[in-house]
Amino acid sequence: MTLPSYFHDYKNDSFTKKSITLAAIVLVTFFTPPVPAVDFNSVANAAKSENVQLSQQQIASLKKKNLTAALVWHGSSAWVSAVTQGAKESFSLLGIKVVAVTDAQFDPAKQVADLENISILKPDIILSLSVDSISTKASYRSAIEHGAKLVLLSNPIEGFVHHQDYVGIVTDDMFGMGIAAAQLTAKALSSSGKLGIIYHDAKYFITNNRDQAFRETLRLTPQIDIVSEKGFVKEHETSNIAAAMVLQHPEIEAIYVSWDSAAEGVIEALRSLDRPDIKVITHDLGVSNLLDMATSGNLYGTIADRPYEIGATMAKLGAAAVLGQSAAEVTIVPFDKVTKNNITLAWQQAFKKPLPKLLTQALQR
Amino acid sequence: MVRSALDQVALELASITKSFGGVHALQGVTFTINKGEVVGLLGDNGAGKSTLVKCISGIHAPDSGEIKVNGNAVFINSPEDARAVGIETVFQDLAMIPEFNIVQNLFLNREIKHKNPLLRWLGWLDTKAMTKRARKSLNRLNTRIPSYKEQIHNLSGGQRQAIAIARAVNWGADIVIMDEPTAALGVEQSAQVNDLIKIISSQGVAVLLISHNMQHVVETCDRAVVLYQGRSVADVAVAEVTKEDLVGLITGAKKIAA
Amino acid sequence: MSIQTLSFNQLKQIALQREAFIYYIFFFVLLFFAVLLHDTAFLTLSNFMNIVKQTAPLTIMAVGLTFALAVGHIDLSIGSVVALSALVGALLLQHTGIPLAVIGALLVGVTVGLINGLLIERLQVSSLLITLGTMGIVTGIARQLTNLESVPIINQDFTFFFGSGKVLGMPILLFWTVVIGGCAYIILNKLSAGRHLLAVGGNPFAARAMGIKVTRVRLYALIASSTAAALAGLLYAGRLHGARYTLGEADLLTVIAAVAIGGTSLFGGRACIIGAILGSWLMGIINNGLILSGFSTNEQMIARGIILVMAVAIGVKELRHG
Numbered sequence: 001m002t003l004p005s006y007f008h009d010y011k012n013d014s015f016t017k018k019s020i021t022l023a024a025i026v027l028v029t030f031f032t033p034p035v036p037a038v039d040f041n042s043v044a045n046a047a048k049s050e051n052v053q054l055s056q057q058q059i060a061s062l063k064k065k066n067l068t069a070a071l072v073w074h075g076s077s078a079w080v081s082a083v084t085q086g087a088k089e090s091f092s093l094l095g096i097k098v099v100a101v102t103d104a105q106f107d108p109a110k111q112v113a114d115l116e117n118i119s120i121l122k123p124d125i126i127l128s129l130s131v132d133s134i135s136t137k138a139s140y141r142s143a144i145e146h147g148a149k150l151v152l153l154s155n156p157i158e159g160f161v162h163h164q165d166y167v168g169i170v171t172d173d174m175f176g177m178g179i180a181a182a183q184l185t186a187k188a189l190s191s192s193g194k195l196g197i198i199y200h201d202a203k204y205f206i207t208n209n210r211d212q213a214f215r216e217t218l219r220l221t222p223q224i225d226i227v228s229e230k231g232f233v234k235e236h237e238t239s240n241i242a243a244a245m246v247l248q249h250p251e252i253e254a255i256y257v258s259w260d261s262a263a264e265g266v267i268e269a270l271r272s273l274d275r276p277d278i279k280v281i282t283h284d285l286g287v288s289n290l291l292d293m294a295t296s297g298n299l300y301g302t303i304a305d306r307p308y309e310i311g312a313t314m315a316k317l318g319a320a321a322v323l324g325q326s327a328a329e330v331t332i333v334p335f336d337k338v339t340k341n342n343i344t345l346a347w348q349q350a351f352k353k354p355l356p357k358l359l360t361q362a363l364q365r
Numbered sequence: 366m367v368r369s370a371l372d373q374v375a376l377e378l379a380s381i382t383k384s385f386g387g388v389h390a391l392q393g394v395t396f397t398i399n400k401g402e403v404v405g406l407l408g409d410n411g412a413g414k415s416t417l418v419k420c421i422s423g424i425h426a427p428d429s430g431e432i433k434v435n436g437n438a439v440f441i442n443s444p445e446d447a448r449a450v451g452i453e454t455v456f457q458d459l460a461m462i463p464e465f466n467i468v469q470n471l472f473l474n475r476e477i478k479h480k481n482p483l484l485r486w487l488g489w490l491d492t493k494a495m496t497k498r499a500r501k502s503l504n505r506l507n508t509r510i511p512s513y514k515e516q517i518h519n520l521s522g523g524q525r526q527a528i529a530i531a532r533a534v535n536w537g538a539d540i541v542i543m544d545e546p547t548a549a550l551g552v553e554q555s556a557q558v559n560d561l562i563k564i565i566s567s568q569g570v571a572v573l574l575i576s577h578n579m580q581h582v583v584e585t586c587d588r589a590v591v592l593y594q595g596r597s598v599a600d601v602a603v604a605e606v607t608k609e610d611l612v613g614l615i616t617g618a619k620k621i622a623a
Numbered sequence: 624m625s626i627q628t629l630s631f632n633q634l635k636q637i638a639l640q641r642e643a644f645i646y647y648i649f650f651f652v653l654l655f656f657a658v659l660l661h662d663t664a665f666l667t668l669s670n671f672m673n674i675v676k677q678t679a680p681l682t683i684m685a686v687g688l689t690f691a692l693a694v695g696h697i698d699l700s701i702g703s704v705v706a707l708s709a710l711v712g713a714l715l716l717q718h719t720g721i722p723l724a725v726i727g728a729l730l731v732g733v734t735v736g737l738i739n740g741l742l743i744e745r746l747q748v749s750s751l752l753i754t755l756g757t758m759g760i761v762t763g764i765a766r767q768l769t770n771l772e773s774v775p776i777i778n779q780d781f782t783f784f785f786g787s788g789k790v791l792g793m794p795i796l797l798f799w800t801v802v803i804g805g806c807a808y809i810i811l812n813k814l815s816a817g818r819h820l821l822a823v824g825g826n827p828f829a830a831r832a833m834g835i836k837v838t839r840v841r842l843y844a845l846i847a848s849s850t851a852a853a854l855a856g857l858l859y860a861g862r863l864h865g866a867r868y869t870l871g872e873a874d875l876l877t878v879i880a881a882v883a884i885g886g887t888s889l890f891g892g893r894a895c896i897i898g899a900i901l902g903s904w905l906m907g908i909i910n911n912g913l914i915l916s917g918f919s920t921n922e923q924m925i926a927r928g929i930i931l932v933m934a935v936a937i938g939v940k941e942l943r944h945g
Contacts, residue, residue, distance in 0.1 A: 076920050084919070103920035107873055108863050113677040113907075117914045120664045120673065134775045135863035138787060424832075445834045460829035462822045464892045473822055474833040476815045488815035 047328035049170070049313040054094070054320060062319055063095035069318065070100040070118040072111065072128035079284075079307045082351045083153070086311025087127055089352075094319050099123055108135035115139035122146050125318035127311070129153040141165075149321040151314045154206070168327035170314045172305045174206050177335050178213025181281055184301040184337055185218065185256055188279045192223030193253040196245050198238055198266060200258040201231025207258050210283060214256060227252060232262065239265030246273055253278060260284035260302060267298045285338065285347060287356055293340050294362040301339040308352040309333050373400045374436065375571035376421075376452070376540050381430035383416055390416040391427070392595040398540065403562060403572040405582040405603070407615050408592035414575050417592065418542055421573075422454035423447035435539065453533035457544040459525055463518040467510060468492070468499045470517055471532050502535045503527070506561055523554030530561050534570060541565065542573045547581055559585050579608045593617050645885045645898040648934040649905055655930070656912035663915050670911065672794055676862070678907035679796035680705065680855035680871075684878045685885070685899040686807045687851020692882060693811065694844040695824040695891025696743065696750035700735055701852035701878065703761035705871025707731050708856030710765055713774035713866035721781050725857060732853025735761055736846035743845070744838045750845075765868045773867035776860055785861025799858060800900065803851070808896040820844055824891025881906050884935070905934075 054062070069091055073080050080103075088098050100118045104111035111131045116139060118126070126148050130136050137157055144150050150166040160166050185195065197215070200207035218224055227249045230241050238257060242265065246252055255270075255278060257263040263282040267289060270278050279300035282289070293299040310333045317327045338346040343363060347355045355363075376398045383391040391413045398404045408414045419425040421432065423444040432439055434450045441447045447454070461470050472495045479489040496513050503510055508527040510520075517525060526546055533541045543562070547555040555578075562585050566572050576582050582589060583603055591599040591614040599614045613619030657666050664670055684701050691698040712728035735757060742753045776782060788795035811817035822830040823840045831837045852871070860866045883889055884905065885898025909930055913923040 073920075099917050100914050101917070101919050102914055103923075105873065107869060108867070109680075109859055109870060110873070112863060113673075113910070114914065116673040116677060117911045120667070120670045120911075121915060122664075132773060132863075132865075132867070134773065134865045135867075138864065443834075444832060448834065454832070456829075456832055458828065460826070460832040462825035462829055462892065464821065464825045469818065473830070474819065474835045476818060478815065489813055490815055490818065 046171075046173075046330035046332040049309055049331055049333040052313050052316045052320075052327075052331060054316055058320065058323055058325075059094055061323065065095075065124075065322070067094075067096040067124040067319070067322060068099045068121065069096050069125040069127065069315070070102075070121060070123040071098060072102050072104075072114055072118060072126060074104050074111070074129040074131045075106050076103045078351075082307035082353075083311035083314075085352065086308035086313075087315040088311075090312040090315035091125075091319070094315070096125065096315075096319060104131050106131055108132040111136050112139045115143045119143045119146070123148055124322055125149045125151070125315075127151050127153065127314045127318060130155050130157055133158045149318050151318045151321070153310065153314065162329045163326055167317050167321040168329055168331055170310055170317065170331045170333060172206070172310070173332040173335060174209045175213045176332075177283060177303045177305065178210040178215075179217045180303045180335060180337050181210070181256065181283060182214045182217030182221075184303065184339070185214075185254060185281045186221045186224065188254050188281060188300045189224055191221055194225050194227045194249065194251050196242075196249065196252045196255040197226060197229040198241055198245070198255060198257045198262070199229065199231050200233075200262070202233050211258055232258075235262045236265060238262045239269045242266040242269040243273060246270070246275060246278065254300070255280050257282045260286040260289055263289055263299065263302075267292055270298045285350055287359060290343055290347075290359055291362050293338075294343060294359055295365070296340070301337060303335055304338050304346050304350050305335045306333050306350050308350060374398070375400045375402075375434070376573070377431075377433040377436075378417075378421075379431040379433070381417065381420060381427045381432070383413075383420055383425060383427050389595055391420070394430070394592065394595070394597045396590045396597050396600050398571040398573055400539070400571055401566050401569045402588065403566050403574060403586045405586035405589040406573055406575045406592065407582065407589055407611060409615055412592040412615075413595045414592055415544070418454065418544055418573075418575060421447065421452060422542060423452075448536065448538075451537070451539035452542065453536060453538035453540070454542040455526075455529045455533050455544065455546060457548065459529040461517045461525060461529065464516060466516050467503075467513050467520075467528055468495050470528060471495070471499045471502070471535060473532075475536065498535070499531075502531050506531055506534070506564055508561070521554065522550045523557045526550065526554070526558050527561055530558075530565065534565050534568075538570060540571045540573065542575070544575045545577065546574070547576070547578060555581065579611060582611070583608060591615055643886075645895070645901045645905070648884060649901050652905060652908055652912075652930060652934055656908065656915075660912060660915050665912060665915055672797065674904060674907040674911050675800060676794050676796045677911075678903045679800050680858045680862075681874055681878060681881065681906065682800050682900050682903040683803050683851050683855040683858065684871075684874060685881045685903045686803055686896060687848040687855075688878055688882050689807065689811075689885075689887050689894050689896055689899045690820065690844045690851075691750070691848035692887050692889060693817075693820045693824045693891065693894035694841045695827070696841060696845060696848075697754065697879075697889070698739065698750065698845060698848040698852075699754040699875060700739060700758040700761055701849060701855075702871040702873075702875040703758045703765060704732055704735050704849045704852040705856040705859060705874065706765040706866070706868050707735075707761050707768070708853035709860040709866035709870050710768050710774055710868065712857050713776050713860050714769070716776055716778050716781060717774075721778065721784070724781070728857050728860075729850055729853045731856075732850035733846055735853075736849035737842070739849065740842035740845040744841065762868070762872075769868070771868055773865050775865040777864075782861050782864055785857045786864070787862065796858060796862070799854075803854070804896060804900050811894055811896055816843075821892055821894060824888075824894075826892070877906050878903070880931075884931075 071084055071087060084101060091098055099121050102114035102118065104114055108131050112135060115136065119142060126143060128150065133155060140150065140157055144165065152166055152169045154171045156169055199211045228245050230245055232238050232241055242255065255266055257266050257280060260282055263280055266280055276298065278298060280298045281301050283303045285302065285304045289299050313331055313333055317331065321327065336346040336349055344355050374397045379395050381391050381394040394417055406414055420427045423441045423446050426442050432441060439450045477491045477494045478485040479491045499513055506527060510524065546558050550558065562572055574586060586603050589601055589603050589611060590597055598620065610619060688698055688701060708728040708731040711731050712724045715724035715727045739754055739757055743750050784795065790798055819835050819840050822835055823837050827837050856870060859870045881902035882899045885902030886895035887893060887899060909927055913926055918926060
């Protein structure tokens with residue numbers, strides 16, 4: 001699960017928030033799923049998405065069934081769109097019609113309503129990311145009452161039993177991503193040097209695990225010295241944090257930031273401090289930062305997941321479940337280590353779309 | 366001093382004063398109105414007419430002086446007090462709710478409640494009874510209204526004035542104060558309002574008429590009281606003076622012992 | 624007035640009233656989706672019950688806001704009251720029973736309404752500014768109260784009464800809508816209290832001159848508005864088996880749109896409860912219909928805007944030529 005998909009929308013919601021005068025006092029954490037999502041063991045034992053395949057016979061029999069599917073998402077972003085696209089294209093190869101796509105805008109009440117609305121269509125397969133496992137539980141329950149197969153993205157639903165209530169959970173390899181980020185950092189520093197860490201200082205399952213896996217892996221390379229570690233809560237804070245960090249420790253050679261849009265602030269600060277030498281490592285793909293990377297700016301590398309493949313995997317799991325085939329509790333989707341030389345490939349891998357023109361031009365220069 | 370035929374005093378004002386900060390708006394106003402009499406209250410802008418009206422109708426309390434209604438001294442501190450002693454005011458803007466219909470305006474804050482005691486306690490309205498009473502009181506004024514369900518803003522100025530007057534009289538007022546009732550009206554509608562004033566005064570109601578329009582005053586009033594710089598400077602029988610005399614009194618060019 | 628005694632002309636007059644607008648729009652949108660979605664289950668009782676359930680908190684808020692608008696005030700704090708009352712109710716439920724939790728939650732509404740009203744009348748500042756301020760304060764308190772954590776509710780009686788329950792086969796949320804809507808309708812149209820509310824909104828000077836206690840009436844209206852929002856918070860909590868600070872956040876504009884399209888004036892003096900209820904159901908129908916038509920979420924937003932504008936345009940045309 002990449003972060004921009006959560007946070008972009010989170011900043012932009014209703015004007016209610018903008019008028020909040022006391023926000024400064026109370027911004028402590030982002031919303032936290034009340035139940036921890038998949039744990040380390042389930043990820044370690046998880047099935048791999050590349051092993052999820054359907055036979056010609058299965059495809060033929062699915063095509064005869066005239067099945068329908070509904071996608072019940074938590075929010076909207078480029079990332080969610082890529083998941084939707086992956087799901088839709090896989091479904092269409094199987095002759096399954098997507099009858100509804102919903103966006104809860106991170107509002108559990110909206111998601112409950114969305115689930116009620118799509119239930120009327122009696123879809124055979126539901127792909128969904130639950131905004132809040134407690135509030136939405138009853139609605140999921142009634143949505144699957146008619147026999148719909150539920151495939152979940154990232155967050156489990158409290159009390160739901162694998163095989164019985166849902167087909168399985170598809171998620172990023174968040175631990176693998178943290179490890180990969182550490183390996184990329186070691187490569188950037190040639191295995192020795194001074195590192196700063198700007199981490200997500202909030203109770204948030206995915207970022208916390210990724211950051212933790214990063215730290216643990218880094219310990220294996222003792223020559224890399226972590227000279228400063230600072231947390232942030234909101235993305236816009238990272239610019240000031242990075243500036244302070246570099247002023248305090250001018251010897252820093254690289255900075256790790258929890259995700260792409262938070263890294264934008266860090267890169268902006270490094271530019272205004274005129275420190276093109278400091279390398280930045282992060283997660284996810286964002287056009288602005290990739291542009292920086294393409295023009296040999298601060299961004300050294302990023303770890304990107306594959307939203308399109310997540311959607312495609314969910315679709316295949318759901319379809320297979322209709323045919324009575326069971327799935328692993330957790331299926332993980334691989335990621336890519338992205339540096340300047342494989343931007344194009346990684347982008348296509350993640351989004352199954354051509355690289356934006358601007359980036360192509362920047363790379364050609 | 367000139368008296369009209371009915372020699373019973375309805376309203377008596379004695380040495381009314383009222384100041385706002387350093388401004389002495391009223392500095393001793395004294396006059397009386399008899400039952401069934403129409404008295405014009407004249408004066409230039411700033412002479413204290415509207416302040417006096419507000420003192421009588423309970424919007425301001427006077428600083429000193431005495432108000433007597435039917436011979437009894439009264440203290441008027443609120444519009445409710447004024448109403449309780451039988452003084453009704455027809456304001457210049459008529460105090461109408463434009464979105465309300467005729468019946469709703471006539472019974473504003475004096476709604477007839479349902480007969481059932483429980484519903485009555487809740488404040489349940491008895492629309493039928495109110496419509497019936499409305500028809501009666503408008504008939505009493507010889508006013509023809511197209512429909513009692515008509516909203517006020519669909520009515521002509523004269524019709525609205527009639528309804529405002531009907532509302533005042535409806536509550537058994539002894540004294541009706543009218544603030545510039547014809548200011549916004551055409552000739553024909555002004556004439557209708559004049560007729561209304563005659564009708565209610567013939568029913569024994571004392572009318573205090575504030576107006577700029579000399580013609581209107583001469584046509585409808587029995588007497589005229591003139592305010593000049595916060596004092597009542599003249600109290601004359603309209604029949605005995607000319608319009609020019611009145612203008613002279615208003616501007617202070619002419620003086621008569623009050 | 625009873626239907627039998629209406630002449631054709633009177634009927635025509637009623638049809639042309641501003642309040643009748645919502646009926647045209649409602650009918651038009653319903654027809655639109657009924658045709659578009661004839662092959663789905665759009666036109667089924669269970670789908671409409673879904674819509675009623677989803678919009679119940681919205682409807683209650685719309686009914687409350689109608690009171691504030693009737694006296695000429697706007698109440699922007701209702702969305703924040705929803706969140707705070709739901710959280711207070713959910714937290715109290717962890718320690719006490721339903722009655723105290725409900726009273727506590729509703730008290731949140733009463734208090735906020737009282738504060739809004741007193742500030743507006745004492746400072747003589749527009750309700751827009753005051754309630755914008757209290758909205759911020761209440762939102763902040765709601766966020767602070769649980770540190771942005773959501774509070775689950777496991778009391779099944781509570782979730783029955785305020786959310787998922789059914790009475791005589793009908794969702795209990797429909798009963799809430801009908802009861803609150805019915806009471807509000809009676810107050811505004813049948814009782815002297817409603818007459819005074821509308822008088823204060825229509826012409827406060829006239830109302831004061833006629834002896835109506837304008838300040839007090841406005842205060843009651845604001846209390847009604849935010850207490851209704853507090854009840855909406857309980858309905859959300861019951862429906863979602865828990866409360867969180869984001870509840871009601873996105874509802875404010877929808878509620879204002881629903882009330883306005885329902886024929887209530889945003890400037891006081893004219894209020895239509897049935898219009899407010901139909902208006903919020905309309906929002907629910909549009910949302911439901913668009914999801915059932917299989918649009919992507921961006922397309923849904925565009926379509927929602929187009930439908931609203933078209934509905935309003937057609938309604939206005941009907942009024943002019945009808």
